[in-house]
Every structure is written in structure tokens, then in C-alpha cells.
Amino acid sequence: MIRKNQRFLSQMYMAMDFVIIQLSHFLAWWLKFKSGLLVYQEALPLEVYSFWSVVYGFVALMMGLFFSLYAQTRKTRYVDEALKLLQVHASSLFLVLSLMFLVKQMDISRMYLGMFMALNIMSIMLCRYILKRSLKSLRRKGFNKQFVLILGAGTLGCKFYDHLQQYPELGYEVIGFLDDRREWEASESHRYKPIIGKVEQLETILQAEIVDDVVLALPLTAHSRYARIIAICEKEGVRTLIIPDFFDFLPARPYFDNFAGMPLINVRDIPLDLTGNRLLKRAFDIVFSLFAIIITSPVMLLTAIGIKLTSKGPIIFKQERVGLNRRHFHMYKFRSMKVLPEGVPDTGWTTENDPRRTRFGAFLRKTSLDELPQFFNVLAGHMSVVGPRPERPYYVEQFREEVPKYMVKHHVRPGITGYAQANGLRGDTSIEERIEHDIFYIENWSILLDIKIIVKTVFNGFMNKNAY
Template sequence: MIRGNEKFIIKIFNCCDFIAIQIAFLCTWWLKFMAFNVGDRGHISFEIYLFWSIVYGIFSVFVSYFMTLYSSQSRRLSFLKEFSTIFKVHFVSIVCLQSFLFVFRVIDFSRSFLFLYFINIILVVTLYRFLLKLTLKYFRARGYNKRFILIIGAGELAIKYYHQVRNHPQIGLEVIGFLDDFKQEHEKDHRGMTEIIGKINDLSLILEERIVDEVVVALPLHAYEKYEYIVQICEKNGVRLFIIPGLHTIFPARPHVEMLGDIPLVTIRDIPLDELRNSILKRLFDILFSIFAIVGTFPLMAIIAVIIKLTSRGPLIFKQERIGKNRRPFMMYKFRSMKQQTSEASNTEWTTKDDPRKTKFGAFLRKTSLDELPQFFNVLKGDMSIVGPRPERPYFVEQFKEQIPKYMVKHHVRPGITGWAQVNGLRGDTSISKRIIYDIFYIENWTFVFDLKIIIKTFINGLISKNAY
């Protein structure tokens, strides 16, 4: 159930989005036709441009509803995900606006104006929503715009959820109490928490007497027979219901539900890149980025190639087998940075800080990550991606999959030249277990914007790392 204040906030977002779009329109008009006078608006007046901006604003609000940009659960989402939705909404809207202009034969409408208009909308809407989100977090942390929660169960799982709510006051959730059939009060270690206010059979009475926005079920598996009653009561009272699965300790990620006929199937890991549109978008970006990178760094690669040939014997490019997507092996390319060695040594020995196998120039290449430039050809071939978990040699993969839980999950996506673990300092001789945590987070939370963030952080942090050797 969404109370009046939630509906009011959604209406505020509707109005603010529309106003932000018109502000973006005025900025675009001023920049395009007045400030720099860089374009001819043809036979179209300001009023006609404004009319289509109003049409766009109304249409984009409807699109925002369909893409759940106004969901009451958005308070739980990160701003990165919200930005991703904002971009999708206005990309769809601007394409539809162009279609409208074509259908109604508004042929003199400036195409450069549309492009600048789209950019300004993204900037203005994102900025105001970011500021509004900060403002809402500020007031929620101080007790305003609360959503009241009733927790069913008072065991370890329920207590863990309670502390998560308390640790994130900016979300604006408040627990009004617990219901449990076997406890009347919390154990000594948990005294001071919100009280146990009744048994599960009291749910109907409590929902009628008190304001409850959400019911969260945190019961063990053996209480399964209680679920049907809880669902019926919550639906009867129009209260939103959430269930923390009793198998949550087994589920290593957000579960994803698929349907086979009328039978729901729960997969334990939702991977955004399994969706065709996401995989196509990422692959197109990889191809374009790698082409630009190869062309842009070709003179540098030529210089590196000459120096390698002049300073040491052996092949220019070092090829080594790595394990990629779906556990398929591939040959990864690098500029050779070590003296010639046996394949057994290169495939089974870990590189150390003062490794005697490195050449002097090779040590520089590894420290600056310039030895990895040929991997853009791996990206172009489709063996790798610009962003993703770093690939490992088969010898170490066999070891790590036995020693480190969930290690093999990283092979659900293409390996990358850079990754979320690497931009957080986990390169070289660092914890493999921590790397996997970051890799899995990336796999489960992938967005195109997330990839851009990692690429930007790669350049901001610099390619030189104390752990790269």
C-alpha cells in the first residue's frame, strides 16, 4: 500500500521531470540560436519548438511510468541504476519524438538542436534528481517520509534484516514490531530492539489497527505452511509483502524467476549480460572501443615492438592460454616482458616482485600495463571484453576453483582488460578471494554506465600500480 505522501512525492517527480525538460529546452534554444548563433532554425518559430518540447515532456513522463522510474521502491535503488533508467527513458522518448516529427512532416526541425536537446535533458534531469534524492535521504534519516514495516519472525534472519534497516536510515524504513509464534520477547543479546507485538495469527488485527506499509516475512523453511495465510491477509489489506527466502544462505546472489508454462523457476543468479540486448550493446561498444584504441595506440605499440626486439631475444608477442567465458580456453596476447622460458614455467609459476625472468624493459611494461595493449586484438576477436573479470591460466583455475568458493562464477561473462576488482586496487599479488567478491558484484550488477565508470576510474587511478609486476 502506498500512502498519500508516497503518491504526493511521485506527483512531485512528474512535475519536476516535466519542468526540468522545459528548462533543458530553453537552455538548448539559447545555446543553439542565441548565445553562439550557430544554426538556422529555418521556417520554424520558437512557439513550434516549444510545442514539441511540451509534447516530449508529457510523453516522457508516460514512458517513465512504463520503465518504473516512478516506482515507490526506488528509494532502495542506487543512483547509478536510476541514472541508467533515466537514460533509457529519454533515449526512447527522443527516438519517438523524431518519429512524430517525421509522421507530421516537420522537416525543418533542426537535427543538431535535437541532439543538444537530448544531452541537456539528461544533464538537467540527472542533476535535479540527484539533488532531490540527497534531500529525501536527508529528511528520511530524520524521520520524515517513513515507510512502516512489520517483520514476521523473530529469529536470526529477522534480526539481521532489522539491523540492516537500522543501518540505512536514509532509506526511510521503520520497523514497528515483530510477530512470532514461539517468542514473546527478544533474547538478552537483542534487548532494546523493537518489541515482539504478537503472534502470526494476530496479523489481520494488527494490519487493521496500525499503519503498516510493508510486511517482511523472515521465517525458517519449516514454517512454510504459514505462508499461504500471510499472503492472503496481506493481499486482503492491500499491504505490500516481501519474503526473505529461507534458502538465502544458499542463494549467492539475487534470485531471478523464469516461467515454464505456469510453473515458476528460480535461478540463483541473475546475470544482466544474459539478456540479448545487453550483450549486443556491450559487444558493439567493445568493437568500437578496441578499434579506436588500436588505431590510437598504434604508434606507441610500434615503438614498444622495436625496443623489445632491440633489448632481448625472442618473439615480440607473448601468447598464453587463459580461461574465458563458459570455461573456454583462448590465447591471450601480451607484449613479451620476460626472457624466453619453457611453457611449463610460464603456465605454472606466479610472477613475483623481483622475478629474475623479467627483462629490464619488460619490468617497465608490466609496471605501466603497456604489455597488455595487444589484448585489444583479443577484444576485437571476441575472446575478451574491455571490462570484465581478469582471465587466469588453466593451472591456477584448477587450484582456485577447489580453494575459493564461487571462483568459477567469473566465467559466466567474457574476461576483461580492466575490471571492478582492478580499479579497486586488487591487481597482481593481492587476495584472490576479495577479487572474486568484486567480480561477482560486477557480473550481477552490470550496466553500460557501470562499464563506463570502470573505464573512467582506470584512467583516473592511472595504469601504474604497485601490485603490477
């Protein structure tokens, strides 16, 4: 069997990227200046373009090493690799253009530069995709395997084994288990690889068998043995992976943080905790809200007139909601219901054919026009354009006890629309499903996801059968 050599694979990736960069340069130069497809203009000699192409190639390789692009493993997802590749080449282009500016070499054709970058990035992504698919195909056929030994044949070890069998393209093969107490029952012996010894025999087994990774799936009571197990694995040159016995409490993609010089497992990876992401989202909110207010101002004026002509009471309805970090704020809406008598608490849940609605209010709620004043909440910083929908304090206190992970939604600013609402979860729908969507949004936020949710809301959310 072919034994994986990570260093060789990394060097192959680097060589492949450098070659693709140079080929993209020659193709872009030919398309721009020699093919006759585009209007020819006097240009710098080919040698100048080639020189900067080589410079760009070396800068891209250095940036790739800096961003750990070439430290990929078979566990790395292609989408993560593609995002990192975009980071590398965006940074490389910025550095090279800065260098060209310093040496006063700014006569490079912009069209050539655009074609070069497009060809370069698309070609590298395509080659990496083909290579990854080829390696996965080889692993499915039994080549390029890595061998795994699982310490612990309990629930944790068995669950890891079952999960591993679902991904044969990763090329991992379990050679067996080590466990001090368990022996397989008849039904289990056909399902799992054999228990080949006890944990104390680890060193002997590593010397006798070909093992690439040792996976610790031991209970917390075995914590005192970890130091010796890790020392044995490192002595034999074997990688050690630890599955925490409390992994069921962790989200799908926890990450290690650092606090006061100590490594910690952060159980909730929230992209908006990063200052740069928060600033980007806030800038997007301000620009989008100003644009929306300007565009919808005639609609808001007509709506205000309609409310005033069809029912008694104020045009704008203010309601207390719970927002970012559990802080309370007043959310603005166009009034769509009759004014409550003095002293009556606002704790009713809106349902279909709710008698509290006005006729005009029913139309506003069905078309979501009652939500337009919330763009002013966004400008004030109480809300975001996209985020989990805020709820009244009365229901927050109720749901925090009844719905698991309900309070996680308050880690980010609430939104006018959200991932749940864009997928039809509005009005009298499952709170549990909404929270699942909210948590997915919180853990996977990106500005592109916000734009996608806004587009889905425009096409699917304004007229919604669950909006009462």
C-alpha cells in the first residue's frame, strides 16, 4: 500500500501552484496582447510581465505557508481549503501591487491583471479539486491508507468507529481496539474490529503494528493515564488524537481558544466575536438601512396614512424586546392591532384570525410592511438587518426553561429577518426549529450568508402563510 508522505504532498502542492501561476500568466498575456481577440495597446515587454509573475508566484507560496495552506491534511474540507486559497491570493495580490507601486512599475495592463487572477485562482481550485477527488478514489479502493488504533471500546470508541466507517474516502482503517475490561459480544464482534489487547500493552503493539494515529476514546476516569499514553505515542512517532468524554455537549465545530495563557475549548464558535467581522456587519447594516429607508419612504408614508384612517391610536407601536447580550430595547413597528386597554399586559401570542388585528393591520402583517420601521432600530444599533428575531421578555423567560439552547440567540444582535424566517419559520411555527436555524446562522455567519437571507426574504418572506 502507498504510505502517505505529507511533506511530499505539500511540496507537490507548492510546485503545482507555482507552475499554474506561470501558465496563467502566459495565457493571460497571450489573450490580451497576441490572440487578436482584444484591442491591442502598446504594452511592457513580456519579460517585465514574466518577472512580476515569478515574483507573484514566490509571494503566493510564502503567503500560503503563512496561512498554513500547505499544511492541509486529508481531514481538511475542500470548501475550507478554497476559502484559505482566496485569502492567500488576495493578500499576495495586495503585496505585489504595493511593491510595484514602490518601484514605480504601475504600467501593467488592468485587463491582463484581471484575466491573470481569474485564470490563476480558477485553475488552482480546479486542480486541487481533481487531486482531492483522485486521492479519495484511491483511498476508497484501499490505497493511500492510514492506520488507526482506538483506545477504549466503550460507547465513545464505538461511536467514533461508526462515524469513521461513513467516510471511506478519508482513507482511515482501524486495526483494532485496546480496552482493559471489555470483550465483544457475538453481535458486536461482527460489527467492530477486534479488541487486540489492553491499554497497558500500547507500547508493545505500536512496535509490532503499523499505526499512524492513536485515538483516545477513554472515559474521564482514565484522565490520569493520558500523560503516559501520549508519551508512549510520541516515543514511537505516532500522532495522538483525544476525543473528550463530554463531546456530546460540544457543537459541531468547537475550537481551541487561549485565555490568560491557558488553552481552552470554546464551545461556541461565533464569527461575530471577531472585531473585523462586527465592523463589517455594522457597516453593511448602516448602508443597507439608509438605502432601505430612502427606497421605502413612499410606502411608509402611505402605510402611516392608512393606519391613521382605519383605526384609532398611534401609527408606530413600540414593544419591549430582548436583544444583544440579553439587553432590553424598544422595537418599532407600524401598529397592526387595536390599542390595548390601560393596564392590560402585552403577553398574547399572535394567531391566525387574531381578533386583536385591524383590517389594515392584517394586510400589513401578511406583507411584512409592519416591520419597515425596524430599519430605524438598525440605525440606532439595537438590531441588525439579519439576525435571530427578538422576543418579548415574558416569552424569553418562558422559553429559556423550555427550549434547549434558546438563550444562545442573544450572542448576536437580533434582526429584521433571519435564517429561520427566510426558510418559512414565522408566526405560529416550532420554536425549536427556529432556534436550530438561529444557532446555525450564529455559528456560520458571513456577509454572503446575510445577502442570501435578504434575497430569500425578498422572494419568499414578504407573503408568508405563517405570518399572522
